[in-house]
Amino acid sequence: xxxxxxxxxxxxxxxxxxxxxxxxxxxxxxxxxxxxxxxxxxxxxxxxxxxxxxxxxxxxxxxxxxxxxxxxxxxxxxxxxxxxxxxxxxxxxxxxxxxxxxxxxxxxxxxxxxxxxxxxxxxxxxxxxxxxxxxxxxxxxxxxxxxxxxxxxxxxxxxxxxxxxxxxxxxxxxxxxxxxxxxxxxxxxxxxxxxxxxxxxxxxxxxxxxxxxxxxxxxxxxxxxxxxxxxxxxxxxxxxxxxxxxxxxxxxxxxxxxxxxxxxxxxxxxxxxxxxxxxxxxxxxxxxxxxxxxxxxxxxxxxxxxxxxxxxxxxxxxxxxxxxxxxxxxxxxxxxxxxxxxxxxxxxxxxxxxxxxxxxxxxxxxxxxxxxxxxxxxxxxxxxxxxxxxxxxxxxxxxxxxxxxxxxxxxxxxxxxxxxxxxxxxxxxxxxxxxxxxxxxxxxxxxxxxxxxxxxxxxxxxxxxxxxxxxxxxxxxxxxxxxxxxxxxxxxxxx
Numbered sequence: 233x234x235x236x237x238x239x240x241x242x243x244x245x246x247x248x249x250x251x252x253x254x255x256x257x258x259x260x261x262x263x264x265x266x267x268x269x270x271x272x273x274x275x276x277x278x279x280x281x282x283x284x285x286x287x288x289x290x291x292x293x294x295x296x297x298x299x300x301x302x303x304x305x306x307x308x309x310x311x312x313x314x315x316x317x318x319x320x321x322x323x324x325x326x327x328x329x330x331x332x333x334x335x336x337x338x339x340x341x342x343x344x345x346x347x348x349x350x351x352x353x354x355x356x357x358x359x360x361x362x363x364x365x366x367x368x369x370x371x372x373x374x375x376x377x378x379x380x381x382x383x384x385x386x387x388x389x390x391x392x393x394x395x396x397x398x399x400x401x402x403x404x405x406x407x408x409x410x411x412x413x414x415x416x417x418x419x420x421x422x423x424x425x426x427x428x429x430x431x432x433x434x435x436x437x438x439x440x441x442x443x444x445x446x447x448x449x450x451x452x453x454x455x456x457x458x459x460x461x462x463x464x465x466x467x468x469x470x471x472x473x474x475x476x477x478x479x480x481x482x483x484x485x486x487x488x489x490x491x492x493x494x495x496x497x498x499x500x501x502x503x504x505x506x507x508x509x510x511x512x513x514x515x516x517x518x519x520x521x522x523x524x525x526x527x528x529x530x531x532x533x534x535x536x537x538x539x540x541x542x543x544x545x546x547x548x549x550x551x552x553x554x555x556x557x558x559x560x561x562x563x564x565x566x567x568x569x570x571x572x573x574x575x576x577x578x579x580x581x582x583x584x585x586x587x588x589x590x591x592x593x594x595x596x597x598x599x600x601x602x603x604x605x606x607x608x609x610x611x612x613x614x615x616x617x618x619x620x621x622x623x624x625x626x627x628x629x630x631x632x633x634x635x636x637x638x639x640x641x642x643x644x645x646x647x648x649x650x651x652x653x654x655x656x657x658x659x660x661x662x663x664x665x666x667x668x669x670x671x672x673x674x675x676x677x678x679x680x681x682x683x684x685x686x687x688x689x690x691x692x693x694x695x696x697x698x699x700x701x702x703x704x705x706x707x708x709x710x711x712x713x714x715x716x717x718x719x720x721x722x723x724x725x726x727x
Contacts, residue, residue, distance in 0.1 A: 276675050278693040278703045293495045300491065304484055308477065315472045316465075323464035324419055327436050331456040332417040334375075335438040339415075342369050343380075343452050344442050351380075352388055352448055354397070359389060366391055370454070376435065377455035380442075383410055388450060392429045400426045409439040410451055416440075419458070434458040524579050532575050539568040577602040591617040592627040596634055596652055603638045608647065610638070614654040622662065626723050629698065630654065630664050636692050637666035637715045645670025645713060657718075660725045666715040672707045698723055 346365045350358035366378045371391060380389040386399045402410075403424070409416045417438040422430045436456040443449055546561035587595035593614050600610035614620070622630070634652055641650050647670035657663045678689055692703060692715075700723035707713040 274675070274708065275704050275706045276679055278679070278689060278705060293492065293499070296491060296495055297488070300484070300487070304480055307480060311476045311480075312473060315476065316469055319465045319468040319472060320461075322468055323461050326464055327456065327458075327461045328417045328419065330460075331436045331438045331454070332415045332440075334456070335417070335440045335452070335454055336415050338370060338454070339440045339442050339452050347380075347442055347444050347450065349444050349446055349448060352382070352444065352450060354388070359396075362389055363391070374457055374460060375454050376432070376457050377430070377453075379453040381406065381451035381453060383449060383451070387426075394429065395426065398426075400424070405437075406439050406451060406453075410441055410449065413441045419461075420455075430455070432458060434461075436461070520582050524582050527575060527579055527582075532572060532579070535568055535572050535575070539565050539572065542568060573602075587627060587631050592620065592622055592630055592654070593617045595627070595631050596654065599631070599635055599638055600650075600652060603642050603650070605642075608642060609649045611649065611651045612653075613651065615656055620654065620656055620662065623723070623725075625698075626662065626719055629701065629719070629723070630662070630717065633692060633703065633715070633717045634664060634666055641666070641668040641670060641713065645672070647712070660720055662719045664715075664717040664719075667712065669712045672709050672711045672713050674709060675705065675707055 342365065346362055348358060351362050362380075366389070370378050378389075378391050379387060379395070381402070382388055384399065385402045387395045387397065390396050405416050405418060408414075415438065417436060420427075420435055420437040422433065422435055435458050438454050438456065440452045441449055442452045542561050542565040546558045546565060549555075549561060550558035593612075593616070596612055596614065600612050604610045634654075638650060638652070641647055645668050647668035650666065650668040653663075653665040653667075655663055689705075692705075698719075700719060700721035702718045702720070704716045704718075705713065706716075
């Protein structure tokens with residue numbers, strides 16, 4: 233972990249210092265601990281890792297096609313589940329209708345011709361004759377149970393002999409079939425007392441009134457195996473799924489070339505946009521370089537010459553005994569030198585030439601040199617440039633944050649010492665600390681309710697909005713201020 237930057241408690245008015253090894257003297261212990269974890273009390277995060285990038289992420293054809301494939305797979309699963317449920321309901325409806333139709337046919341062709349008064353009276357010979365008819369012409373793999381009921385609920389006949397003669401309460405469906413002669417069918421869960429001998433959990437029950445030649449009524453009931461529902465469900469689902477799957481596959485075959493073509497166009501547009509953006513950045517850099525060169529070769533040199541001229545005139549006046557004039561000329565020379573320092577600071581802000589030429593370490597030194605005053609010492613503690621091995625993007629971001637922190641400290645904090653520290657904290661992490669011993673500020677007020685016109689925190693937060701950057705600040709009235717910028721991932725990786 234990079235050593236926390238600190239400053240001497242004593243008011244050190246020395247100029248810029250470059251600390252290459254060892255640790256910087258300590259500031260107040262309450263300001264700087266051995267590390268700055270994100271959950272430490274008093275720390276606020278301004279630029280959080282994982283924030284969305286301002287630039288549009290490049291579109292990957294593979295990703296888009298993968299998402300399309302997942303969408304098709306999800307559609308197949310949803311269609312499969314819904315299709316199965318729909319097929320099951322449709323199959324049950326068909327099974328009920330088919331069972332009702334079959335019961336009507338059997339009642340007319342088989343049951344009523346074999347039905348007589350003796351059977352309804354329980355005559356053994358009539359019972360044996362009907363049982364023979366039922367087993368030969370009614371019972372099958374499809375029809376698993378046959379019953380005849382009286383209107384009072386007594387079982388007149390059943391292929392399960394233990395039910396014959398027993399009386400059960402008729403269901404509403406059975407009573408409806410008798411009171412309003414009709415054929416009624418339903419899916420039953422076989423949980424009534426009359427179903428004690430059934431082996432299946434479900435069946436299609438069909439009720440149909442039948443009459444003897446003398447007009448006596450009985451209720452004819454059959455149980456149709458639920459296996460027919462399962463078989464029909466499979467048939468319907470296969471047909472439904474075949475059509476659906478074929479449609480989806482055809483859709484994918486048609487859409488993929490279109491999507492691929494659109495993706496290629498989008499990528500070309502993205503490449504053109506990035507190229508134009510790069511040209512704009514390069515043009516801006518060139519223009520800033522031209523302006524900086526013009527200022528350096530023009531006004532800065534002219535002011536420097538003016539400063540020497542005024543200083544010479546002051547010396548001449550002093551030699552001739554004109555102390556008042558010499559004093560005025562000294563003040564003018566001092567004002568000119570102050571203007572030169574301001575212009576040089578502006579040159580560093582406009583175009584930090586040392587950043588591109590010599591790297592971030594030299595650029596931080598230039599920032600410190602431009603910031604220091606007679607009453608302000610700026611210390612720089614960094615790893616070697618080769619050890620940092622930063623990318624251009626990382627160097628620009630570190631320089632920008634350090635520049636803004638130093639500007640805020642010099643303008644608002646009133647510190648005696650500011651320490652800038654930059655260290656590599658592993659192969660994929662770099663940490664920048666900027667610490668001052670100034671007046672500090674209330675974090676909650678400054679972050680949550682900034683005063684109008686004070687944009688320092690917003691500028692720093694915007695500067696550190698990269699997804700691999702984490703900007704934190706710790707401060708308080710009378711405690712100084714500690715800024716920490718951590719670069720991780722691809723941004724902080726050594727090149």
